[in-house]
Amino acid sequence: MKNIAILSSGTDNSGINAAIRSIVRSASSMKMKIYGVNWGYRGLIDNSIHCLTSRDVSGKIGKAGCFLGTGRPEGCFVPENIPKMMETIKKNNIHGLIVIGGRTSLIHSQKFVDMGIPVIGIPSTIQDDIVGTDICLGVDSAVNNIVKYVDKIRSCEFSRDRTFIVQVEGKTCGSLALRSAIACGAEICLVPEQPCDDISVIARDLADASMTGKTQVLTMVSSGWKPGVKALSDYLVEHMEETDLLVRETVLGYVQRGGSPTSYDRLLGLRMGFEAVKAISEKESGKMIGLRNNEFLRVPFSEFLANDKPMDKALMNLFHLSR
Amino acid sequence: MKNIAILSSGTDNSGINAAIRSIVRSASSMKMKIYGVNWGYRGLIDNSIHCLTSRDVSGKIGKAGCFLGTGRPEGCFVPENIPKMMETIKKNNIHGLIVIGGRTSLIHSQKFVDMGIPVIGIPSTIQDDIVGTDICLGVDSAVNNIVKYVDKIRSCEFSRDRTFIVQVEGKTCGSLALRSAIACGAEICLVPEQPCDDISVIARDLADASMTGKTQVLTMVSSGWKPGVKALSDYLVEHMEETDLLVRETVLGYVQRGGSPTSYDRLLGLRMGFEAVKAISEKESGKMIGLRNNEFLRVPFSEFLANDKPMDKALMNLFHLSR
Amino acid sequence: MKNIAILSSGTDNSGINAAIRSIVRSASSMKMKIYGVNWGYRGLIDNSIHCLTSRDVSGKIGKAGCFLGTGRPEGCFVPENIPKMMETIKKNNIHGLIVIGGRTSLIHSQKFVDMGIPVIGIPSTIQDDIVGTDICLGVDSAVNNIVKYVDKIRSCEFSRDRTFIVQVEGKTCGSLALRSAIACGAEICLVPEQPCDDISVIARDLADASMTGKTQVLTMVSSGWKPGVKALSDYLVEHMEETDLLVRETVLGYVQRGGSPTSYDRLLGLRMGFEAVKAISEKESGKMIGLRNNEFLRVPFSEFLANDKPMDKALMNLFHLSR
Amino acid sequence: MKNIAILSSGTDNSGINAAIRSIVRSASSMKMKIYGVNWGYRGLIDNSIHCLTSRDVSGKIGKAGCFLGTGRPEGCFVPENIPKMMETIKKNNIHGLIVIGGRTSLIHSQKFVDMGIPVIGIPSTIQDDIVGTDICLGVDSAVNNIVKYVDKIRSCEFSRDRTFIVQVEGKTCGSLALRSAIACGAEICLVPEQPCDDISVIARDLADASMTGKTQVLTMVSSGWKPGVKALSDYLVEHMEETDLLVRETVLGYVQRGGSPTSYDRLLGLRMGFEAVKAISEKESGKMIGLRNNEFLRVPFSEFLANDKPMDKALMNLFHLSR
16 A cells, blocks of 8 residues: 545535545555645546645644645536546556545545445534544534634623524534534524424523523524524514514524634644544544544444434533533 | 614514624713513503613623514504504603614604604615615525525535525515525526516526536525516426426525524624714604715605615625626 | 532632532532632631622632632731631531632641641642642643743744743742743743753753754743753853853743633632532542542542652653654 | 836735735736835845736635735845846836835835836835824734734623733834724733833733722733833732732734724725726835825825834823723
């Protein structure tokens, strides 16, 4: 195993540059060569790939996103692209791939495993929806981003009778919302795993929280929660007379994933990077580096690809106990 | 003129605490007594008012919002409330009022002038829509808040082909959007003073900007721009095939006004506070403290109440030259 | 076990308010009463203590420091104070103590254990020098504070030939410096566990790093490293001709511990608070809540009081591999 | 006037990239060509210079420092370098120079004026020590940096009896310290313009401020104040018994000038850039762009080079009134 290519697929988030740093630096000490692929799988199609030296990763650890660029996997794996990707791999004499990305991106990398190219995955997504790891790369930075916005929103602390609804990412997994709700001291947290049939129940909870004398009530909502922030907000506006709640709705978009990575994500990225190089040098393939109880494991793709991440009950408990 | 009451009306923003600090501290050196009114005009109705000493304003200059609380003026001036407010004024032996707030809040204070109570206003609103002052208290902090969010959004700089649409406050006045657009290096700025008949023109501008090779194109929009962010965004999604633009829309809500004030707003608040005390001690009334070319003026309410602020042509020029 | 008093001793850092929040909220669900002691052990001497309700901890989770105040333990335990403290405990009918603090503060609490008052400790110090827990409360926030300053220092990236020396806290333990060095991508890290006999070796390392073409070289130093930042800095200034290094020295003081806590410290504080209440309700005493591999343990005081924390070899390895 | 070279001399600070942006963009609309010189005057000696297009300045406005690099003027103007610089100017057919920098850097540019090369200066230094302009580029960002650090230091608000001494830049001019002192609500401000003979007077002021019941007392000091922070700090430590003051000293170093520029500095940089291009296109030379009462003037070098900036009495008044 001499030449390894590394790519980041999916939306970019914090900590990826740290992973690339440690991959490059540890690989060079193991006499491997690392190739950086630009724009995710797209770079394999276009042969946009180049050798990375220790100098190339200098000063990148504090930068947001991924300095190689990322790209969505969708559309990359149409039949005519597969030979192009394989040609890039052969032309550059690549013996293995490290893929940094979310669930969909890792699923796609199985294709290379099937074609005999060893692949090691690094779970990186603020959706935090991957089974087999306690946390994904980028989540700590995203939660801290959210916390800072909510602190700012709440800092106008002497404004009265406000109900803040904050929507964060989470299509199928409420982890980001739940962590943020706990860290922000939210009164209510709405996650995809627990859809709601009757919004009036939530409205009553909000009115109750407001009546305890709090000047501000905070509701944290995952983007994938049903029936959705708009339905909730519409209901509250419609029933304002009854509930006496003045609602402010904030949809946190790209700001969640931007900015300088936290130290946690930098260390996690570095450690996952090392583990990935180690795994690939030991001829592993089709596995993802997972963190469980502070130890790094090699989780077979099959194990996490097939399963949805169950809701983190410990976190949900922590939320209910502390709010 | 011995006892002065101070209140903050409208939504809270940065710099108000600095104004209150200097009002209290300079008044005490002039042997005046300052009363703080809670929750805006509402506090006059409810007799929620108390004496402020030098110690009460210690450590407040760095805090967001207004430590007395603010409140909307709407609903306060129904006929049955007027005698209540006057009673509070008499009971506490108040000889004059300093009102910190936006246009609507200052307009309402004219009522007290008419009833013989001297009033001095301090223009404080991130809408920046008041004639007679170059800038309102809170605008600098709001622009810096916006700049930080956009920097964060843009920090993922290696993501491709993204068009960011960011909506900021500005019902009738584009000042905040314009200042933010210049500071952020936006490609397009859409303000209420220049409504748009034909969205396809904007779409073409965006596509052009994108085709010059920029990986990210930024559009800054005032909330009061017609036909609105939603219409623009819908159009772009619908015509994505033609324009090849992937659109991300962010509506910046309360985060614009939160957080610790900038040093500019702290100094502006302090200076406006002093000028207000000086004006009221010199028996002025019905006037607002305005800043023009670095000098403080006393602008009669009549002058700015009747007129909409014209668009700042120098700023618009600066935007067009620098983008 | 009905009435529990809580106090924070030592210098304040981030996450303490979160711990108090969860102690108060979980205790109330267990029908316990929580008393907050002001200014650390000093409040026990002065009987400065009051009951905390769920409302008292609302909105505190995002605040820096400790809202009860903290105080140094030194001088509190002179013989004449012990009866005063015991009187406060009896007068308020306190059945147990939760002490949040660093090593010295926890050592002092043994006094109460000896006198028959159950005590549970929460390890909270940015020194991170306590055996028996993987990390102390406040460390994550401190590292992120340091990272932000270093990012700012380094952001002027086109200035040439600068060697930055940054001193962070760490009297006997290099954990904070090491974590920061890794997260910042420092070239050199100097910790108390590894004193230096010959500064010329470090100077040569710095000159070597500088000659690889880096425009900036970063050295992270613990305050307890011998012979100290001043000696290093003096040496480098003296030998500037040979090494061609322009040195900038920054001593990070109180800024390390200030600011809003990170989400990690908020969750850690909440969880440690719960575990403390649980432990004390189960009649444990003389134990500290420790985190090991993501599990919470009850570590007897005797175990960590007697021993210095050994240097974290995994972290030192991570530093050497990634730099 | 066709080809203009631009260089940034001295230490880098915020807003320079905005100035370069507007110089490049407005020059291109006037059919001029702009050349960027790397590393200040050093780049003229080394012929390190290249043409800048509109694309080169895209996305730079939010970056710290100067993307061309800066360099100290010292040592550049030895006799053997002058012909090298002139050769670079001739070889690249440069018709004029725009120099961005502090007082020393602008003084050196007079050399080119004397040799017949038109020069326009932009005053950029956080020392803020240049006569002829109300404020220099970079000052607003530096003050906001300082404010943020002090806010963080002060955020641990329930720690008792602390006297914070914060040293900021200012060799001969106290502007930065004074602005920061006002914005932070400092109790004492020590500037180079007012050296102190008897430190015991300051110690008494501090003790008095502390005895009014404040938990924290803040002293802001310019680096050029005599006898200096160390002398003050030593005195206070020595006399701790009498004054009962626990002192914490912070020397803010490079962090003052780092980080993303404020919107004020971005707009100021853009506007100064335009004015510089306009001035040079109108065949002005040996002049600096100054801002006075919100208007831009062309100030002859002779006017400000010879004179020290007098202390800003309005600011000193504001400090005394508001503290």
